[in-house]
Each structure stands twice: as C-alpha cells, then as structure tokens.
Amino acid sequence: MTVTRSTRQRDVIARVITQAAGPLAVSEVLAQARADLPTLGLATVYRTLKLLTEQHRIHPVILDGETLYEASGRGHHHHFSCTVCGRVFTLHTCPVALPSGTVYPGGFVVEAHEVTLYGQCPQCASQAAQALSG
Amino acid sequence: MTVTRSTRQRDVIARVITQAAGPLAVSEVLAQARADLPTLGLATVYRTLKLLTEQHRIHPVILDGETLYEASGRGHHHHFSCTVCGRVFTLHTCPVALPSGTVYPGGFVVEAHEVTLYGQCPQCASQAAQALSG
DNA sequence: CTCGTTGCAAATCATTTGCAATAGC
DNA sequence: GCTATTGCAAATGATTTGCAACGAG
Numbered sequence: 001m002t003v004t005r006s007t008r009q010r011d012v013i014a015r016v017i018t019q020a021a022g023p024l025a026v027s028e029v030l031a032q033a034r035a036d037l038p039t040l041g042l043a044t045v046y047r048t049l050k051l052l053t054e055q056h057r058i059h060p061v062i063l064d065g066e067t068l069y070e071a072s073g074r075g076h077h078h079h080f081s082c083t084v085c086g087r088v089f090t091l092h093t094c095p096v097a098l099p100s101g102t103v104y105p106g107g108f109v110v111e112a113h114e115v116t117l118y119g120q121c122p123q124c125a126s127q128a129a130q131a132l133s134g
Numbered sequence: 135m136t137v138t139r140s141t142r143q144r145d146v147i148a149r150v151i152t153q154a155a156g157p158l159a160v161s162e163v164l165a166q167a168r169a170d171l172p173t174l175g176l177a178t179v180y181r182t183l184k185l186l187t188e189q190h191r192i193h194p195v196i197l198d199g200e201t202l203y204e205a206s207g208r209g210h211h212h213h214f215s216c217t218v219c220g221r222v223f224t225l226h227t228c229p230v231a232l233p234s235g236t237v238y239p240g241g242f243v244v245e246a247h248e249v250t251l252y253g254q255c256p257q258c259a260s261q262a263a264q265a266l267s268g
Numbered sequence: 269c270t271c272g273t274t275g276c277a278a279a280t281c282a283t284t285t286g287c288a289a290t291a292g293c
Numbered sequence: 294g295c296t297a298t299t300g301c302a303a304a305t306g307a308t309t310t311g312c313a314a315c316g317a318g
Contacts, residue, residue, distance in 0.1 A: 005292050005297055026282085041300040046283060065196055067282085080242050093239050096229045096249065105227050107256035108214050115230065116248045122241035139272055139317055160307085175275040180308060201307085 004051070012036045013048045014057065022090050023061045023068035023079070063088060063116065078115040084124035091117065138185070146170045147182045148191065156224050157195045157202035157213070197222060197250065212249040218258035225251065 016032045017024060024032070030045045049069055052058040061068045063081055068088060080089040095115060102110045120128060150166045151158060158166070164179045183203055186192040195202045197215055202222060214223040229249060236244045254262060 002297070003293090007292070007298065009299075039300075043284075043301075044299060047285095047298085050284095062196055062199055065194075065201070067199070080238070083245060089240075089242070091238065091240070091242070095232055095238075095247075098229055098251070104214070104225065104229075104251060104253075106223075106225070107259065108223070108225070108251065109254040109259045110251050111217060111253035113229075113252065114250045117232070117238060117242065117244050118247065119238075119245035120243040125241065125243045136272070137318090141273065141317075143274075173275075177276080177309075178274055181273085181310095184309095 009033070009037055009040055009044050010048050010051070012040070013045060014052060017052070017058050017069055018071045020070070022088050023063075023070035025066060025068055029069065061088075078117070080117045080119070080121065082121040082124055083118055084120055084128075087121060089121060143167070143171055143174055143178050144182050144185070146174070147179060148186060151186070151192050151203055152205045154204070156222050157197075157204035159200060159202055163203065195222075212251070214251045214253070214255065216255040216258055217252055218254055218262075221255060223255060 012033045013029060016029055020032075026042075026045060026049065029049070030040065030042055033045065034040050049058065049060075053060065053069075056072055058069050059072050061070055061079060063079065070090070074090075075092075076094055078091045078094060080091050081087075082089070095117075096113055098104070098110050098113050100111050104110050119125075146167045147163060150163055154166075160176075160179060160183065163183070164174065164176055167179065168174050183192065183194075187194065187203075190206055192203050193206050195204055195213060197213065204224070208224075209226075210228055212225045212228060214225050215221075216223070229251075230247055232238070232244050232247050234245050238244050
C-alpha cells in the first residue's frame with residue numbers, strides 16, 4: 001500500500017491551480033509554479049496533475065484540443081472561450097436544465113453535461129464597439 | 135495560386151465521413167477508407183481531413199481528448215457520449231436557447247455554443263435495466 | 269507535360285516513463 | 294533508513310512534414 005506524501009512541489013502546484021481565476025494550461029501551471037520552485041520539472045507537473053485529478057481535487061477541461069486544468073468542488077459551472085483573445089472564463093450560470101437522470105429524446109439517460117460558449121469576452125467586445133464608433 | 139485537385143483518396147475519405155452516422159476517429163476513417171483503397175496512407179488521411187476542414191465540409195469534434203470528425207452542414211446539433219460503451223451519438227435537439235448575439239450574464243457576447251451530454255445510450259440503459267430485474 | 273498529391277519515413281509536439289539521486293516521515 | 298518523489302532524458306503516441314515517385318488536368 002503506497003502512501004501519498006506531501007511535498008513542496010505538490011503544494012505549490014495545487015496552490016497555483018486553486019488560486020487561478022480560470023482553467024490553466026500545463027505550461028501556465030509550470031511557469032507559475034516555477035516562480036516559487038525554479039527547478040520544478042515538467043514531468044513532475046504532469047505527474048502531480050494526474051495525482052490531483054485522481055484525488056478529484058482538480059479536473060481537466062479539454063478546449064479546442066488544449067488540455068486545461070481547474071480546481072474541483074467549485075460547483076456546477078461552464079466555460080466561455082473568447083474567439084478574439086483566446087482566454088477561457090468560468091461561467092457561474094448554466095444555460096441548460098438537465099438534472100442527472102433526465103431522459104433525453106431518443107432514450108438517452110443523461111448523467112452529466114458540458115457546455116462551452118464561444119464569442120467575445122466583455123473586454124474584447126467593448127474594444128470592438130469602440131473601434132466601430134471611433 | 136494552387137489548385138485543389140480531385141483524387142480517388144479524397145473522394146473516398148469524404149464519402150466515408152459523409153456516410154457515417156456519427157463522428158469518426160481518424161483511425162476509423164483510415165480503416166473504412168482502406169476498404170476501397172488498401173494502400174491509403176495515414177498521412178493522406180490527416181492531410182485530407184485538414185483540407186476538408188478548411189473547406190468547411192467537415193469539422194472536428196474533440197471528446198475526452200479524442201479527435202473525431204463529422205460532416206458539416208447537417209444543421210445545429212450536439213453529441214451524446216455513452217459512459218458505458220463509449221460510442222458517440224448525434225443529437226438533433228438542442229437543450230439551450232442561445233442565439234448568436236445573445237449577451238450572457240457578465241457581458242459575454244455569445245457567437246456559438248457546444249453541448250455534450252454524458253450518460254447511458256438507449257441500448258446500454260436497457261441492458262442495465264434488464265440486469266437489475268433479471 | 270506540369271505541378272498538386274501520395275506514401276513512406278523521419279520529424280515534431282504533448283505526455284509518459286525509466287532510473288539514479290533526493291527528501292518525506 | 295526505507296521508499297515515495299523528483300528531475301532529467303529517453304520513450305511513446307498522435308499528428309506533421311520532407312521528399313521522390315505518381316497521377317490529374
């Protein structure tokens with residue numbers, strides 16, 4: 001029976017993801033964690049990401065082929081991907097009403113759902129509006 | 135100015151995707167296309183998939199890290215991923231009402247949306263029900 | 269014929285793994 | 294001190310690209 005040890009790198013990686021506003025790419029996790037641990041290796045990041053995922057403390061979000069990670073336990077939410085600046089935001093309102101157990105037309109028993117919205121984030125939308133009027 | 139030629143491999147690959155009931159993995163496209171063109175190379179499949187995507191004749195669907203391709207122009211639809219058998223189905227009803235241009239809470243201007251449902255497909259759900267009663 | 273396309277093999281990119289050194293407990 | 298963990302480098306798997314032979318117009 002292997003015991004999971006607490007290490008400086010695991011603490012730092014977990015903190016980086018926990019304190020992030022939205023989901024982070026692996027490279028972003030590495031860069032931010034290296035602010036505290038300059039010698040941190042990429043393999044350790046991947047191993048820790050996998051470990052934290054198995055512990056359900058974080059989970060992956062795959063968006064346009066990019067794998068991002070975010071902290072779990074923040075309640076039901078979805079993502080908004082800005083088609084202009086590329087940033088990913090977390091949305092706290094849900095546009096669908098599909099509780100687990102709902103039977104969808106065709107006989108599909110829904111256990112979970114995922115929604116991603118694409119468009120312009122508030123900042124990019126206001127810049128586009130200014131460009132039009134200016 | 136480069137001209138795009140019509141070739142046997144492109145026709146076969148386009149037909150395989152067009153005739154499929156749901157999205158196909160690259161390996162499935164290769165396997166099915168090889169029924170007609172046994173010497174077809176994997177690189178040609180990737181190149182053709184990219185070409186057809188640029189022409190908006192097909193588009194990728196990334197599901198659990200797997201890249202699948204399906205024909206475009208079949209109208210607005212979403213996907214259902216069976217957590218038991220792993221197959222992906224196309225749903226023709228949409229659980230969200232977010233026309234392009236909708237401004238989502240927070241000031242996000244929605245241009246498009248993607249929904250994926252997870253759960254048991256009709257076949258797996260009925261098998262599960264039989265197992266419980268039998 | 270000319271030049272876009274193909275199949276193959278080598279290259280690339282993201283992610284995983286082997287291994288000796290290192291560090292929790 | 295025992296053994297999980299780390300960093301590095303090599304390995305893997307998916308996708309891409311270089312290149313000479315091939316084939317569409």
